[in-house]
Amino acid sequence: MCGIAAYFSRSEAGAAAQVMLALYSQQHRGQESSGITTTNGKFLQMHKAMGYVKEIFSQDVLEQLNGFAAIGHVRYPTRGSAVLTNAQPYIIETLSGPIYAIASNGDIVNYEEVALELQSRGVHFTSTNDGELLGRFIVYHHERKGLEITEAIQLLMKRVRGAYSAVFLTRNHLYIFRDIQGFRPLLMGRVGDDIAVASESCALDILHATEIREVQPGAIIVVTPNTTYEVPLSPALFSGVGEAPTMRQCIFELIYFSRPDSYEFGEYVYEVRHKIGAKLASYDDFEADVVIPVPDSANFIALGYADAKGVPFHMGLIRNHYVGRTFIRPDQYLRDESVRQKFNPLKDFFRNKRVVVVDDSIVRGTTIRKIIRMIQRAGAREVHLRIGSPPVRFSCFYGIDTPTRQELIANNMTLDQIREYVGADSLKYLKIEDLRNCVNQPNHFCYACFTGQYPVPKHAYLRTSMEKEQI
Numbered sequence: 001m002c003g004i005a006a007y008f009s010r011s012e013a014g015a016a017a018q019v020m021l022a023l024y025s026q027q028h029r030g031q032e033s034s035g036i037t038t039t040n041g042k043f044l045q046m047h048k049a050m051g052y053v054k055e056i057f058s059q060d061v062l063e064q065l066n067g068f069a070a071i072g073h074v075r076y077p078t079r080g081s082a083v084l085t086n087a088q089p090y091i092i093e094t095l096s097g098p099i100y101a102i103a104s105n106g107d108i109v110n111y112e113e114v115a116l117e118l119q120s121r122g123v124h125f126t127s128t129n130d131g132e133l134l135g136r137f138i139v140y141h142h143e144r145k146g147l148e149i150t151e152a153i154q155l156l157m158k159r160v161r162g163a164y165s166a167v168f169l170t171r172n173h174l175y176i177f178r179d180i181q182g183f184r185p186l187l188m189g190r191v192g193d194d195i196a197v198a199s200e201s202c203a204l205d206i207l208h209a210t211e212i213r214e215v216q217p218g219a220i221i222v223v224t225p226n227t228t229y230e231v232p233l234s235p236a237l238f239s240g241v242g243e244a245p246t247m248r249q250c251i252f253e254l255i256y257f258s259r260p261d262s263y264e265f266g267e268y269v270y271e272v273r274h275k276i277g278a279k280l281a282s283y284d285d286f287e288a289d290v291v292i293p294v295p296d297s298a299n300f301i302a303l304g305y306a307d308a309k310g311v312p313f314h315m316g317l318i319r320n321h322y323v324g325r326t327f328i329r330p331d332q333y334l335r336d337e338s339v340r341q342k343f344n345p346l347k348d349f350f351r352n353k354r355v356v357v358v359d360d361s362i363v364r365g366t367t368i369r370k371i372i373r374m375i376q377r378a379g380a381r382e383v384h385l386r387i388g389s390p391p392v393r394f395s396c397f398y399g400i401d402t403p404t405r406q407e408l409i410a411n412n413m414t415l416d417q418i419r420e421y422v423g424a425d426s427l428k429y430l431k432i433e434d435l436r437n438c439v440n441q442p443n444h445f446c447y448a449c450f451t452g453q454y455p456v457p458k459h460a461y462l463r464t465s466m467e468k469e470q471i
């Protein structure tokens, strides 16, 4: 998971400051590195660094990034390590200079296959990041094969499988596109005559954007100094390769990743979470004293539970917001330290109480185990754990850094073993049919980390049996 943003101004410079604001609102989507590329019509400039948006983009840096259009990125590593060479955006140098840049969100399933093919034709890579692959694919087919950029992107959609929501910047144009199955969200809106783009609508709200809409899977939006037009998904793309694949938006964006004040995939995120909580409440017939979320992503799920039951809802765990998201930290040591530093219980809400604790998901189980111990030490009489998603049994290959199957607790233990491991008095997960009932178009979503039914099977692109065994 990463976050992207773009801004195309038709009136003045200052696009970089707008993109910075949009990235700042999407910091939860990636905390390892951030970058912004701008164009002034003659050449592209870029600044990127490791760390948080606010630390990287000082007023001085923003003033140097002048230009009427900009793209930006916050990164959370999936493919490639957390180093600056893998930070985005990517500028693609050509004989004419640095005139193309790309920022993308997602994970390419057939990365190795496409990279090898390009390398065999003389294309060189400077990183192992998906964004660079997309950018070099487009530039190769535009510069060396003579395709229009929109044609090169359409070819990319046919050839490159997996998840990518992307913005591609040239000296005078901005191209916005999303893979044909629409795994990751991407939205755009207007700010007067200007165009703003972001992974989440909360970032467009902060820019006061209006007419906010989703970029449709497989569509390409072209923004020029005078006009904005759309090249829709072309059925001709699939001639000879069967029908266009169906939409497979990531259900986990609604459960966990996106901010609750975002709108995406035709849903208000907080509303879906509230419905999930109500479904969980319908599984229980005992009287709890208090409902407590594991903040922040489970807040609305817990509220939905409490509202449905008429039980008091309290923010009983106080989160230190400067530690960062637990699941998003790539290293196990950092993750363990984060959990201890991250939450502190308000003891009055727990002492001698029958507590329902609500979380959005369980991945390894280590975090929730520590939290439950913390609640018990705070004096809780009983702790009943409710999870706002089905058990995560399979890894994700579409932009979320879930661990290998071997590390997923639900892949290794029964429900009762998990309950015992985390130390709860009872444990219930959301049923998948109930999750489907919480969204308007259930058939347009990916549920592969629960079901193992992958929309783009990774196996098809792995070369050795060892690789196949590892997933």
Ligand code: SF4
Pocket (backbone or CB within 6 Å): 183, 249, 250, 251, 252, 253, 395, 396, 397, 398, 399, 400, 446, 447, 448, 449, 450
């Ligand atoms: S496998 Fe899970 S996390 Fe990955 S895209 Fe599908 S629903 Fe989202």
